[in-house]
């Protein structure tokens with residue numbers, strides 16, 4: 001029986017051979033759906049074979065945010081981690097030095113940022129073997145991914161890593177697709193759209209859905225979505241992660257080459273070894289994490305500007321803030337006073353659902 005990896009390769013080969021045009025769009029859509037299903041199979045741990053769940057690769061998620069380093073061997077991941085965190089991690093000029101997942105912690109602007117070296121993502125993930133798969137699942141939990149590239153190595157490495165991450169449901173610097181998909185009891189497949197579609201027509205949508213044995217559904221597109229976008233929505237379990245391309249070893253390239261790199265979106269050139277632009281990298285990581293710092297103000301006292309409560313960009317209500325302080329806080333909550341950019345007055349009295357903004361000051365008033 002063909003292995004999942006072999007089946008994936010066969011489909012990729014067939015896709016490469018298929019010309020892209022209107023007549024083949026539905027066939028390609030079908031192949032893409034098959035591919036997505038096989039890739040999901042690859043991620044799901046099996047009882048036999050190495051690398052099932054619980055093999056202890058994962059590290060506990062501590063701190064306010066998690067940042068993962070991904071890249072080919074010897075691009076300088078360990079060096080970068082060392083310089084950024086001061087954590088010990090073996091560095092050598094030969095390949096495959098990092099054998100376990102090494103966490104380090106950076107304290108930055110009052111936030112505790114966990115930095116992880118995710119080794120073997122390229123070597124291991126390709127054949128679905130243990131650590132590769134575990135590294136991928138850890139990568140999925142990161143709030144920001146740093147793809148580390150070597151300035152003097154081929155740029156094709158970038159595409160290979162992206163492809164690997166995409167294959168496992170990680171979407172880089174992308175918003176979730178703006179389309180709705182709803183299964184129905186009957187009525188066939190119905191496709192509506194608020195824009196002109198250059199990628200998806202009814203035949204393609206039908207072909208994709210048939211692969212999932214869905215024959216009755218409403219699909220509504222609010223932008224020029226692709227087959228991959230639709231598959232992402234049907235498959236679910238995609239993570240949308242900000243990503244920075246860290247181009248390391250810029251001490252090895254010319255000024256002209258550096259200027260080109262500097263202009264590319266999401267790029268951050270550094271020299272880990274010579275500690276060039278590490279500040280710039282930290283600032284960019286901070287920007288991409290888009291964390292919200294909230295300062296607490298106990299009644300009758302000054303705000304504590306030293307030790308902010310850190311909220312993720314997606315969960316910034318007063319209720320989220322209460323939960324970060326103590327799990328029972330919400331029960332005792334009466335109202336809150338807020339100073340800062342989210343407040344209309346100084347202070348504004350708000351309810352639990354109020355959305356906080358970076359550097360707001362909050363005082364919780366409890367029920368008596």
Ligand SMILES: Nc1nc2c(ncn2[C@@H]2O[C@H](COP(=O)(O)OP(=O)(O)O)[C@@H](O)[C@H]2O)c(=O)[nH]1
Nearest residue numbers: 073074075076077078079092093249271272273
């Ligand atoms: N020239 C130069 N060499 C570097 C730089 N960063 C790391 N290296 C070297 O590249 C080699 C591999 O680094 P390492 O951190 O082990 O890479 P990893 O396999 O990605 O963890 C080591 O010999 C490092 O000293 C850099 O900024 N410039």
Ligand SMILES: [Mg+2]
Nearest residue numbers: 077078097098
């Ligand atoms: Mg290493």
